[in-house]
Amino acid sequence: MGRKALILGKVVLVTGVARQLGGRFVRRVQREPDVDRVIGVDAVPPEHHLGGADFLRADIRHPTIGRVLAEHSVDTVIHMDVNGTPLGKRGSRASVKETNVIGTMQLLGACQKTPSVKRLVIKSSTNVYGSAPRDPAVFTESTPPKSLPSGGFAKDVVEVEGYVRGFARRRPDVAVCVLRFANILGPCADSPLAEYFSLPVLPTVLGFDPRLQFVHEDDAIEVLRMAAGEPARSTLNSGTFNIAGDGVLLLSQAARRLGRPTLPFFLPTVTWVGSALRSVGALDFSPEQVRLLTHGRVVETTQMRETLGFRPRYSTPEAFADFARSRGPGLLPPETLARTVDRIAALMPAGSGQN
Amino acid sequence: MADAKVIPFGEEPRAKRRPGRTARGRTGRVPTALAPVPAQREEERARTGQEGRQEQAGDGAAAGAPAGAAAGAGGWERKLAHGLNFLRRRVTGEYEVDDFGYDQELTDQVIMSLLRPFKEKYFRVEVKGIENIPEKGAALIVANHSGTLPVDGLMLQVAVHDHHPAGRNVRMLAADLVFMLPLINELSRKLGHTLACTEDAQTLLERGEVVGVMPEGFKGIGKPFSDRYKLQRFGRGGFVQTALRAGAPIVPCSIVGAEEIYPMLGNSKTVARLLGIPYFPLTPSWPWLGPLGLVPLPTKWTIQFGEPIPTDGYSPEAADDPMLMFNLTDQVRETIQHTLYKLLVQRRSVFF
Numbered sequence: 200m201g202r203k204a205l206i207l208g209k210v211v212l213v214t215g216v217a218r219q220l221g222g223r224f225v226r227r228v229q230r231e232p233d234v235d236r237v238i239g240v241d242a243v244p245p246e247h248h249l250g251g252a253d254f255l256r257a258d259i260r261h262p263t264i265g266r267v268l269a270e271h272s273v274d275t276v277i278h279m280d281v282n283g284t285p286l287g288k289r290g291s292r293a294s295v296k297e298t299n300v301i302g303t304m305q306l307l308g309a310c311q312k313t314p315s316v317k318r319l320v321i322k323s324s325t326n327v328y329g330s331a332p333r334d335p336a337v338f339t340e341s342t343p344p345k346s347l348p349s350g351g352f353a354k355d356v357v358e359v360e361g362y363v364r365g366f367a368r369r370r371p372d373v374a375v376c377v378l379r380f381a382n383i384l385g386p387c388a389d390s391p392l393a394e395y396f397s398l399p400v401l402p403t404v405l406g407f408d409p410r411l412q413f414v415h416e417d418d419a420i421e422v423l424r425m426a427a428g429e430p431a432r433s434t435l436n437s438g439t440f441n442i443a444g445d446g447v448l449l450l451s452q453a454a455r456r457l458g459r460p461t462l463p464f465f466l467p468t469v470t471w472v473g474s475a476l477r478s479v480g481a482l483d484f485s486p487e488q489v490r491l492l493t494h495g496r497v498v499e500t501t502q503m504r505e506t507l508g509f510r511p512r513y514s515t516p517e518a519f520a521d522f523a524r525s526r527g528p529g530l531l532p533p534e535t536l537a538r539t540v541d542r543i544a545a546l547m548p549a550g551s552g553q554n
Numbered sequence: 555m556a557d558a559k560v561i562p563f564g565e566e567p568r569a570k571r572r573p574g575r576t577a578r579g580r581t582g583r584v585p586t587a588l589a590p591v592p593a594q595r596e597e598e599r600a601r602t603g604q605e606g607r608q609e610q611a612g613d614g615a616a617a618g619a620p621a622g623a624a625a626g627a628g629g630w631e632r633k634l635a636h637g638l639n640f641l642r643r644r645v646t647g648e649y650e651v652d653d654f655g656y657d658q659e660l661t662d663q664v665i666m667s668l669l670r671p672f673k674e675k676y677f678r679v680e681v682k683g684i685e686n687i688p689e690k691g692a693a694l695i696v697a698n699h700s701g702t703l704p705v706d707g708l709m710l711q712v713a714v715h716d717h718h719p720a721g722r723n724v725r726m727l728a729a730d731l732v733f734m735l736p737l738i739n740e741l742s743r744k745l746g747h748t749l750a751c752t753e754d755a756q757t758l759l760e761r762g763e764v765v766g767v768m769p770e771g772f773k774g775i776g777k778p779f780s781d782r783y784k785l786q787r788f789g790r791g792g793f794v795q796t797a798l799r800a801g802a803p804i805v806p807c808s809i810v811g812a813e814e815i816y817p818m819l820g821n822s823k824t825v826a827r828l829l830g831i832p833y834f835p836l837t838p839s840w841p842w843l844g845p846l847g848l849v850p851l852p853t854k855w856t857i858q859f860g861e862p863i864p865t866d867g868y869s870p871e872a873a874d875d876p877m878l879m880f881n882l883t884d885q886v887r888e889t890i891q892h893t894l895y896k897l898l899v900q901r902r903s904v905f906f
Binding site for chain 1: 631634635638641642644645646647648649650651652653654655657730733734735736737738739740743744748749751753754757
């Protein structure tokens with residue numbers, strides 16, 4: 200790695216550290232040799248430790264964030280506070296949207312006013328592509344979505360990316376890196392899809408078998424770290440990149456590997472089931488989640504490999520396997536099913552041999 | 555065109571018509587009742603799960619007993635073991651699909667065996683010029699489209715899969731309607747189909763796949779019976795552009811026989827608009843006979859692949875030259891149309 204030691208005393212500011220992923224990233228980035236100081240920011244104090252990083256309780260929706268940037272002469276901003284679901288059970292969708300959109304606007308405004316900022320990394324999501332039957336099967340970074348997401352997290356992300364593009368135009372001296380993550384899974388990821396896969400019986404849409412892609416959280420941390428530092432030789436870490444593990448899993452395949460039975464619903468009724476589950480508080484089963492579980496989404500990762508120079512350690516099936524291990528067996532563990540088939544196989548030739 | 559004027563219904567001698575009708579009646583009930591092709595058995599068993607398996611095993615034992623041949627039993631056991639292995643992989647999810655959702659194992663072992671009886675026994679597809687599809691590397695098959703329901707696309711796929719020496723799987727490009735319909739979209743993706751858009755076609759060709767496209771689209775498949783074997787407009791020629799960009803040869807393909815499977819005598823535009831579909835066919839049997847109207851007529855098919863048209867000799871800017879695009883599109887269209895006429899002249903009757 201051609202990491203330059205020229206920039207002494209790098210100060211990194213990370214937003215959204217109260218979440219598991221943010222916390223893990225803070226602990227990781229602190230071990231970087233050229234990082235002098237890490238400041239974690241969130242509206243609520245984190246439950247996990249931050250490995251000695253400074254925690255500042257600040258709401259990025261308020262202009263105070265500008266003072267924080269200036270006071271500590273921050274040069275790298277890692278914006279991870281773009282989320283689909285509220286932290287904990289109490290938050291509402293409205294406050295999440297406000298943090299996503301208004302928070303990003305405030306943060307970008309603050310970055311624009313702070314000359315010390317040299318690098319900005321945004322944790323975005325492949326949700327920006329939406330998912331529709333009329334979309335191409337594989338999205339590249341430049342594919343325009345056929346139907347723009349009409350609401351929810353996907354729309355937030357579209358807006359966030361719009362503001363980031365505006366910021367990049369106004370501050371061409373800042374290296375801006377937008378990482379569009381596929382669904383992040385891992386032993387401690389708390390994404391909506393992880394919640395979905397933890398249900399004992401998975402509600403699915405009848406007659407649709409979506410293609411899904413996952414990123415392991417270790418890979419997510421690693422790619423964020425790469426984007427936060429100086430680019431290695433012959434790579435470029437500014438721009439927009441899709442981040443996903445290799446390969447694809449179908450939902451039916453994922454359910455079988457997880458050992459959880461599926462319960463198909465007609466498309467119109469699945470939205471009712473979703474809102475029922477949501478009102479019970481069992482899980483966030485938003486309309487866009489339903490769309491993802493209907494049409495699926497797959498992104499092209501050539502740019503990630505060739506331009507960013509990042510090779511994920513976990514493929515999509517491997518990331519899913521690691522997640523499945525952490526969740527414990529479902530109602531129909533694949534091992535049991537395999538054993539049943541083997542037992543029948545052992546019986547069969549004996550039966551026909553006797554005749 | 556002489557052939558197109560002949561309307562064979564009721565004009566054939568009785569002796570000729572009867573086998574056609576009985577064949578229709580026999581095969582018409584359910585697709586699975588079709589043709590006890592031996593290869594189909596194990597797949598069906600694997601698909602239907604446990605009860606099906608036991609039933610079949612009993613079946614196998616019963617069939618094996620009178621024959622008493624040890625070799626036959628060995629074959630059965632091998633097939634059984636193979637089927638159980640397949641089942642084991644399916645129930646545990648340990649199989650692979652590509653980025654487009656193409657499930658090669660399911661396609662080869664199950665769906666193809668279900669479609670094969672249609673190709674071999676029902677439509678008796680005659681495949682010509684299969685050598686025009688390259689052994690390896692990308693190619694774009696451009697075919698005419700007809701028949702009210704896209705049966706021709708499926709038959710084209712089975713024909714290439716079974717007849718090509720390398721057993722290549724054609725990745726068909728399908729209309730967006732396919733991906734909105736439940737079950738159909740799922741099967742379509744698993745068969746390796748994808749949306750007919752430049753991005754997907756380009757990606758598949760760059761990966762060295764054989765891509766099949768029917769540029770007439772709904773205009774071709776939903777045209778009235780009186781217009782049969784008249785090629786419609788070939789879209790905007792986007793397929794030529796995609797082939798040029800990827801440097802993939804274009805293989806023209808003419809399908810004869812698909813036009814008559816559901817003779818579309820009328821089109822109820824009101825119902826189509828209500829259902830949000832491009833056309834609503836009225837055939838002699840649909841929708842008057844209910845589900846029975848879905849049984850296609852057992853026509854005799856010919857699929858002819860023509861000489862590939864190379865596209866790698868052009869400069870990279872050629873893909874942006876509209877004149878060249880139009881010329882190439884016309885060339886492909888003319889080739890298919892002429893081959894259609896030639897095949898129609900050679901054809902003895904619609905059903906034989």
